[in-house]
Amino acid sequence: MESVQVEEDAVVFTVGSAIPAATCPSCGTTSARTHGGYRRRLADLPISGRPVRIDVGVRRFRCDDPGCGAATFAEQIPGLTAPFARRTAGLTDRLAAIGAGAGRPRRSPAGREAGHASLPRHADPTGPRTAQAARGGIDGDRGR
Numbered sequence: 001m002e003s004v005q006v007e008e009d010a011v012v013f014t015v016g017s018a019i020p021a022a023t024c025p026s027c028g029t030t031s032a033r034t035h036g037g038y039r040r041r042l043a044d045l046p047i048s049g050r051p052v053r054i055d056v057g058v059r060r061f062r063c064d065d066p067g068c069g070a071a072t073f074a075e076q077i078p079g080l081t082a083p084f085a086r087r088t089a090g091l092t093d094r095l096a097a098i099g100a101g102a103g104r105p106r107r108s109p110a111g112r113e114a115g116h117a118s119l120p121r122h123a124d125p126t127g128p129r130t131a132q133a134a135r136g137g138i139d140g141d142r143g144r
């Protein structure tokens with residue numbers, strides 16, 4: 001854990017993995033040779049009703065197996081990141097459980113609504129915008 005910052009609209013955790021090596025997803029070789037990295041933002045379960053963002057420092061590793069097709073690969077942090085995900089595994093599970101899960105087809109057929117990029121963000125609470133979906137969905141069970 002590198003830092004926690006409470007911002008106006010979210011709690012932001014800045015984290016990085018302390019594991020010294022990662023396993024190549026293509027060939028299973030373990031590598032400790034880092035090759036740069038990047039930051040990923042993930043939405044996580046809210047804290048006290050406030051949306052949570054996790055700013056993850058993801059390292060890239062160089063695969064040591066000369067026969068492997070993947071020259072470099074990004075580490076995955078189990079339970080937190082998955083390739084290309086925009087939310088943590090926990091939040092994805094939660095959203096699925098309350099029916100606002102990822103990948104649900106939008107109800108409107110092609111046409112009017114689809115073309116309206118400028119619609120207000122609350123117009124479609126089941127849409128793909130993670131923070132909006134989380135806020136609307138999770139707030140509903142705050143009184144437990």
Ligand SMILES: [Zn+2]
Nearest residue numbers: 024027063068
């Ligand atoms: Zn490999």
